[in-house]
Amino acid sequence: MSAALPAACPSATNRPTVYFDGGCPLCRREIAIYRRARGAEALRWCDLSDCPDEALGPGLDRASALSRLHARDADGTLVHGARAFLLIWASLPAFRPLARLGRLPGVRPALDLAYAFFLRLRPLWRPQPACALPPARDDTP
Template sequence: MGIKWNIQGNKMVLLTIFYDGTCPLCAKEMAALRKKDSNKNIKTVDIFSDDMVGYPEIDITEANTILHALDQDRKLLLGLDGVHRAWQIVGKGWLYAPLRWPLIKPIADKLYRVFATHRYRFSLLLTGRSRCNCKE
């Protein structure tokens, strides 16, 4: 995917993704996404950072229960829809595409909600840390 420019000649961000920067697994996925995003089409925003001031339409309490993302038209994408779009932008959407197939989507979305609710426990099991101050 090429670089897109807005009418003022500034590079457009195609997706802004809001994540829990205190969750080791969440922070790790965002770091992996940023690494793949060579065109800088995605902006990642820690919901516990001062950067949230610029996004009054994002409710931090809600964003703390399910990942939120805004596309370039400010359309809200939630959970795996936002994750899938992010990985599509960096050319790896096929990794999450099966989770968006009509028969699998409802199950995947329910499992995502379980993960989101218990992400600190999953982080502890998989990384040895339940929380972090994962600034990069």
């Protein structure tokens, strides 16, 4: 018998799953907007800061998952970047106009470029582990 996964880390499901970095304040805020939106219950939300590796499913490792937004559609296809955003937006009624816009010719590549630019800036918002102080010197004889 396997241990139950935390609610933030769903196992296999027939609903789309969004994998996000809950340790990134900016990512966490954006996902919170989506999770409050009407229709959010149609998606599964997997906070990678509180998610066992086995909840990631096939084709997704933790390092890749943390490097950019990933989602798995209801049939299990893994997408990332702009395609992951389009999956989220298409699932939420208030964001569906963005999904339709994102499917116009040439728009998705532009979204991917914008997201790649954001990913270069993201470390500015992602907290870094505190520097460990060097151990105190013991000068006693």
